[in-house]
Amino acid sequence: MAAVSHRERVLRAATSAFLADGYRASVERIARRAGVAKQTVYSHFPSKDELFKEVTRGLTTRVLVQLESEPGDLRASLLRFAVAYRSRVLSSEGIAMFRTLLSEIPRFRSLARAVYEGGTGLTARALAAHLKKAMDAGFLRKEDPQFAAELFISMLVGVDRTKRLYGMSRSGGNDAHRAARIVDCFMRTYSTEGHS
Numbered sequence: 265m266a267a268v269s270h271r272e273r274v275l276r277a278a279t280s281a282f283l284a285d286g287y288r289a290s291v292e293r294i295a296r297r298a299g300v301a302k303q304t305v306y307s308h309f310p311s312k313d314e315l316f317k318e319v320t321r322g323l324t325t326r327v328l329v330q331l332e333s334e335p336g337d338l339r340a341s342l343l344r345f346a347v348a349y350r351s352r353v354l355s356s357e358g359i360a361m362f363r364t365l366l367s368e369i370p371r372f373r374s375l376a377r378a379v380y381e382g383g384t385g386l387t388a389r390a391l392a393a394h395l396k397k398a399m400d401a402g403f404l405r406k407e408d409p410q411f412a413a414e415l416f417i418s419m420l421v422g423v424d425r426t427k428r429l430y431g432m433s434r435s436g437g438n439d440a441h442r443a444a445r446i447v448d449c450f451m452r453t454y455s456t457e458g459h460s
Contacts, residue, residue, distance in 0.1 A: 271308045273298040278319050283360040287316055287368050316368070317375050323361045324383040326352065331394045338403045339447060345391070346420055346443040353421050359428045388413045395454075404454040412454060419446045 277297035281289035291312055295302040309315035329348040331341065352358050369376040391413035399406045420443070 270298070270300055270304055274300060274305050274308055274315070275319060275322065278315050279322065282316060282319050282364055283323075283357065286364050287312075287371070291315075313372075317372070320365060320372075320375060320379055321382070323357075324379050326357070326361075329387060331390055338398050339451060341394070342416075342447045342450070343444055346447050347440055349387070349417070350420055350424070350439060350443055354424055354428060359425065362425065363429060384417065388417055391416065399454075402456060404451070405456050407454065415453075416446075416450050419450060 274294065278289075278294045281294050281297060291305055292302055294315070295305050298305070305315065309318065329345055329352065331345055353362075365376065365379060388410065392409040395404060395412050395416075396409040398404045399409060404412075424442075
């Protein structure tokens with residue numbers, strides 16, 4: 265039981281350290297923060313690389329947002345998704361994670377691919393399946409659902425994430441209102457009206 269709690273403390277400390285300082289955070293500092301000996305860190309994670317990879321996998325799951333299995337009220341389901349996704353990806357932790365991972369992509373190319381596939385890629389595939397059901401049911405114009413999903417995700421975070429990466433203040437107004445405007449714009453783009 266103690267070993268499990270040590271591992272969890274190391275992961276929590278490493279997550280905070282990597283988000284604050286990137287990969288350059290020292291194992292000594294992580295051990296101090298976790299309240300364990302440096303050797304305890306290495307008994308759970310054979311190298312700093314392995315620790316970084318495990319932290320990255322954990323952070324990736326935090327930004328995943330679930331979609332309802334059926335479109336039902338499509339606007340409402342897309343709005344719930346939009347608000348949840350924006351709040352996770354554009355949060356201070358989401359921005360710190362993006363900044364940390366981006367700077368380490370050259371060092372961890374296979375990890376970067378896995379993080380994309382398990383994070384944004386997984387989210388885009390689930391969203392594409394949701395949009396395909398909506399297209400098949402006639403709620404949206406039939407087009408490439410994967411492209412539609414990627415477009416929607418880009419609309420949700422694009423320039424807002426860039427602003428936050430540069431340290432600019434959050435966009436003015438209510439974030440839920442901004443998410444609703446994005447959803448409405450997306451739905452107009454894929455509206456069945458005026459298309460054959």
